[in-house]
Amino acid sequence: MISEQAKALVHIRMEQARVTLEESRVLLREGYARGAVNRAYYAMFYAVHALAVIREVSTSKHTGMIGFFDRDFIKTDIFPRELSEMLHLAFDRRQSSDYGELAGDGEYEDAEETLANACTFVESIKAYL
Numbered sequence: 001m002i003s004e005q006a007k008a009l010v011h012i013r014m015e016q017a018r019v020t021l022e023e024s025r026v027l028l029r030e031g032y033a034r035g036a037v038n039r040a041y042y043a044m045f046y047a048v049h050a051l052a053v054i055r056e057v058s059t060s061k062h063t064g065m066i067g068f069f070d071r072d073f074i075k076t077d078i079f080p081r082e083l084s085e086m087l088h089l090a091f092d093r094r095q096s097s098d099y100g101e102l103a104g105d106g107e108y109e110d111a112e113e114t115l116a117n118a119c120t121f122v123e124s125i126k127a128y129l
Contacts, residue, residue, distance in 0.1 A: 013050035033111035040118035041094035086117035
């Protein structure tokens with residue numbers, strides 16, 4: 001049974017995911033593809049954090065959180081493999097856009113795809129919760 005405190009934290013994490021998706025939409029609409037990718041990835045990350053709360057898992061590293069998701073939710077067939085692929089792709093794109101050189105051709109299309117994937121991802125976790 002999940003505690004009231006844990007329920008509240010799950011709600012907070014999912015609200016963070018929702019708001020961060022909206023930030024991604026705004027950034028993309030204004031032409032800030034790199035920022036849109038960042039916010040789309042973080043929306044997914046916050047949703048995975050909500051799952052971590054219900055499983056009583058704690059890690060501050062992104063790779064640890066992604067590994068948790070794959071181990072506890074993909075390998076157990078709770079979610080389809082496509083969600084893992086979406087999360088990994090968003091993580092890679094966020095890394096490239098945040099720490100790499102300025103992106104070129106396809107940057108906007110990649111951001112659109114990342115945002116669409118993030119919406120699917122967050123909605124899937126919301127439905128599960």
